[in-house]
Each structure stands twice: as C-alpha cells, then as structure tokens.
Amino acid sequence: MAQVNPILEAFNQTPYPVTGNSKYSVQLLLDAFERMDGDTDSDIYGNGKLIEDFQSKMAAFLGKESAVFFPSGTMAQQIALRIWSDVLGKKKVAYHPLCHLEIHEKDGLKELHHLEPVLLADKDRLIALSDVAEMTEDISCLLLELPQREIGGQLPAFEELEAIAELCRSRGIKLHLDGARLFEVLPYYGKTAEEVCALFDSVYVSFYKGIGGIAGAILAGGQAFTETSKVWKRRHGGDLISLYPYIVSSDYYFERRIGKMPHYYAAAVELASLYNGCAALKTVPEVPVSNMFHVHADAAKETLVDVMLELYKETGIGLTRNINAVNDSSCYYEVSLGDRYEAIPKALLQDAFRRLNEKLMSAK
C-alpha cells in the first residue's frame, strides 16, 4: 500500500497549487475524449489511421523521416541505444551519470540489453564538449538529455551542442536525444524542434511532462531505425493491440499546450526569482532555461516540511508536493510549471514568499 505523504496531501488540498497542469486524475482522459467520435477505428498492433496519423505528425514536427509511438520512454530509449549498438557492433554507450536509464529503470539497459554505459561528466554538471573529446571508450551512441533534469533542468549553449554533434559525426558516434522535456526548452533556445533534432540521429519525446498527457512517447529517426524499433517494441511487450488511449490524449494535450511553452518558461524564471529572494533557498539553475528548476534548501527536510505545511494552511498556496533530503541539514525539490501558475493571484504569491522567507529566517 502507498504510504501517506503529508506534504502531498496538504498540497492537493490547497486552493492554489503552483506547479504542474492539473491533478493526476481520470479527468485528464475524460477531457481528451470528450469530443471523440466513438466510431473511430482503434489502432491495431501499430497499424491504423489513428496511430499512423499521429506518428506522421510527430515525425514532421521533429523533422525526422519516421516516428513510432511507444507506451513509455523507458522502452523507447533502451531500444534506441540497442539498435545503434547492434548497427555499429559495439556494446558501449555513453550518457550522464544521472541519466534516466542509469537511475530510474532498475538497470533495464544492462539486464535486458547487456549494454555497458560509460558515465560522462560529474553528477552535478552538464556533459561538455571536452568530456566527449576526451572520452577514450569506443561507444556506439551518446545520449544527451535536454534539459538535464536531475540537475534542475540545465542546458548547454546551442553552439556547444552543435560542436558535440559535429564531433560525434566525425567519429562515427550516433547521437540520441533524450527529449523528455524537449518542447519545454525550445523557447530558451529560440529554435524549432526540427532545428534541435537535426543534430541528432534519433530522438525521444514524452507527452506527460510539459504536455501533460496521460502517458506515451514518440521515438523518431530514419525509416530503417524506426522499423527496427517496432520489432523491439514487440519484443518488450509494448506493441499493445491498442495504444489509442495514450495516442488520443497525447495529441489532445500536445495541441492544447505546445504553444504555451514560452509562458511556462517565463513562469519558471519569475518563480525562481521569488525563491532566490528567500533566506536559505536557492534555485538550480539560478535562472531557469525551461519550465523547471530545482530548489535547494539549507535546512533539514523535516524543518522545511513543517514550514511548508504551515505556509499552505495560512496562504492556500501549494509550492511543492514533495521534498527530498540530501543530508541532515539540506534538502531539495523539483519545480515544474504548467497551466496552474497563471491562475495564482500575484499578490497572494508574493505574500506567500514573504511569509516563507520569515519562517525560514526564524527556523534557522
């Protein structure tokens, strides 16, 4: 059974939750299907107009020849790395030490695909051009995550990205994009998805981060790559008879939110500045480059939880749904902005941060 998390419970009770798009509830599905014609044919094992149309649409949006809908990014990305490793006849791939595949997938890449990851860069910084240049291992594929989520959503300069792509091309290394939050960084880069994806041989994007769908992912690349990915999708057990519950909702929320990414980004910049005005708190990055950032606190997790519970009660503002301990005297949490932010009255929000600052000062 799930354990009770007091800060999550309290967050869900606040009239003004600040982060995310909406509560994770069945309403997400009901909204997405409200105007759907029940007579629409299901997709059947990867075939049919419903899935093929969405795949074509996303291939075009990402500027790739072809795209395949997957139930999850975990499945799509392991498969991408496996395909490139098989193509090049190599067993090694490279990624960041805090890559999703390294810390959130129970070692699926190693246990199922027997691939050996080379961890580039330190945990607390981005992979730099020099890391790639100095790498001595013979790898098939480099995975870059834009933005690097586990360090608050940081991004390399676009020029550095171009230089890394150029270096990989010259060395025969395939470049894969973990674009779980790709849509969210386009406003900062001032680029289209197609312009960013042009640097990569294969691309994964997600539909339940900034887009706020139920679940689902797209893997895009050349035709031969995506055809092979369908074989692996079947092997993984991801070629369901019908994936339309995720496809319809992905498309619905994509249409509803893809144009709002600049607002979410601006909201993150504004909110981070409020956080950075508070005693004992700082954001990483200091100035966000997407809709997300991390908040680091020089305070024990228990202290900050108590402060937040008081604050939510007094102000009705919910700042975060969970807090992670780093050690006995520091903690952090992730902030990710969506539709909810613009509904928060600015005066209330500013008052909440005044109180937060006072509480943290007196808690010291």
Next chain:
Amino acid sequence: MAQVNPILEAFNQTPYPVTGNSKYSVQLLLDAFERMDGDTDSDIYGNGKLIEDFQSKMAAFLGKESAVFFPSGTMAQQIALRIWSDVLGKKKVAYHPLCHLEIHEKDGLKELHHLEPVLLADKDRLIALSDVAEMTEDISCLLLELPQREIGGQLPAFEELEAIAELCRSRGIKLHLDGARLFEVLPYYGKTAEEVCALFDSVYVSFYKGIGGIAGAILAGGQAFTETSKVWKRRHGGDLISLYPYIVSSDYYFERRIGKMPHYYAAAVELASLYNGCAALKTVPEVPVSNMFHVHADAAKETLVDVMLELYKETGIGLTRNINAVNDSSCYYEVSLGDRYEAIPKALLQDAFRRLNEKLMSAK
C-alpha cells in the same frame, strides 16, 4: 500503411457480424468511462487505490496471494519465465511449439532474456502428460496455454492437467499458466478460476480476448514472485506513470462479461455444428471446449474469400474477418464468439449456412 483486406472490409459492413463482441473502436473506451468520476486519482507508477484495488480483486478471483497489472501479456509472460529461471538458476523453459512466445513475440524471450525454450509435443496436438514425463531437459518452468489457441482452442482433460501439475511439483519444475483465454474455458471444465489456478505457480490472464477490454493483463502468484515482476515491469518499460485507461476498461468489461462465458461457449458449440454440416469444412476441435474454434477448408484461400464475399452480400451475415492460406488447396480461420452471436436471427444464420454449403459444393 495498412493494406486493404477485402474480407475485413466486407465483414465490417455486414449488419450481422457473427464473431467477437463489437467493432474495435474508441466506443469501447467511451462506454467504460461513461460513469467514471473524473475526480478519481490516477494510479502513479503502480501505486494508488485504482490499480491496487483491481490487483487485489483479480488476485482473489484467481486464488493467488498477489497480482500485478501489466500493459501486455507478452511482457507479463516473458517476465514470469525469467523470474522462475532466475529462482532456479536454469536457462531452459518448456512450452508448446505454437506458444505465443515462440511465434508472436519476435523472439523477445531469447533476445531479451536469453532463455532457451524446449518445444514439447507436435504442432498439431496438445502437450500430454507423457511429453512432460519423457522430457530429458532440465527446465525451470513449463508453460501451459489453456486453451491451446493455435490449434483451435483445445484443452486437456482436467485430470491430465492435475497429473501434469503433480509431476512438475515432484520434479521441482514451476508451472505457469498462459490463461489468455482462461475465463473462456471455465464453463467446460466446470471449475472456478481459483480451482484451475491452484495447479499453477503463476498465472497470466488477458482482458481483451473474451472479456473484450481495450488491452491489459494480470500476472498473479505468490508475493515474492509478483514483487520481482514489478522490477522487471519497470525494466521492460511497462511501469507507466498511469495505466488506468486499461485498468478501468478491464474492470468494466470483466464485470460485464465474466458471467457470459457459458453463453459464448454454448454459441461456439452451436456454430461449430453448423460449420461441420458444410461441404469441405470442418472445425477443430470438432466440438469446441471454449468460445473459440478453427474452421479448416479443403479449398484455396482465394476460393473461400470469393465465396464469403458473395455470402456476406446476399445474407448480411459476416462469418469471418480473415482467412489464412495453409497451402494451394486449403485454408483456415479462427472463430471466437462473444456478445454479437445472440443478436443474429437464427433463421438468417441457418439460411447463410445453407447457401455456404451450396456455394462450396459448386465451387469444387
């Protein structure tokens, strides 16, 4: 792009399609969610009341300690065989030559789990007690599929099943049930799901065969087994942030159809008898033991397709959505019965079979 299949197109146009429950359309989802409260919390990565309640319900129905919801049976069954192989430290498993894992999963079991299947029995008959008794290979697990779909949905006598289970137990071999169509055979056995599952160490059941849901599967067994299966579900990329579109619809159609299995079985017996009265046709099994059977024709596929297209046009009765060639002079198709059968006027159906017989006689 999907190829046009004339018989499928014609079948979908008939006012009286005989097989299945309904068209594969989005209406399946709309019906299942019609009375759903939008405020219901989503399941989140395998946790939450929605998924836990359904898992508990199915564990109780199957008489197992614990159950886990999976997006697909392909994923659930590979994982079951992997767990038993790891537990016993063996690389070999045994199943029928026409097992789903052998012919429909692009060798996922071999490519992802590096397990070696031992194929028991001939393609055209069931695994018998003697096959297990004479097996010399040292296997971790025997998979039995009830009914054996690819040979028309055949079943061993329950006493033989008990004897196989006893033999496996005495030899330390785990017994896994591919129960994709388990619910459909309970009326013939005259047993509860719990009574059948008691013979097996682990059990998979599906919610889109006779139950007619959108997709989804349950894997059930002891607590240690199902806990380990959750780790592998994450590795496979099946631990989606939310699986509720499949869980809610599985539960909805389970409630709607679990009590109708005796009707579907009786319908299959009745329809098979009509088929067996036709020239050049015979069913396997001759007398069905579930809601399904195969129809074998001493006729070229092209001949039978032409006959069916005429028949559908003349009578409005749709008998099958596809026909598979065996060789130049024979073909077969699968029949699986559900809600639609009882809506067919009996006189129309009998007239259709009279005409079918005449057409086949004159096509000879």
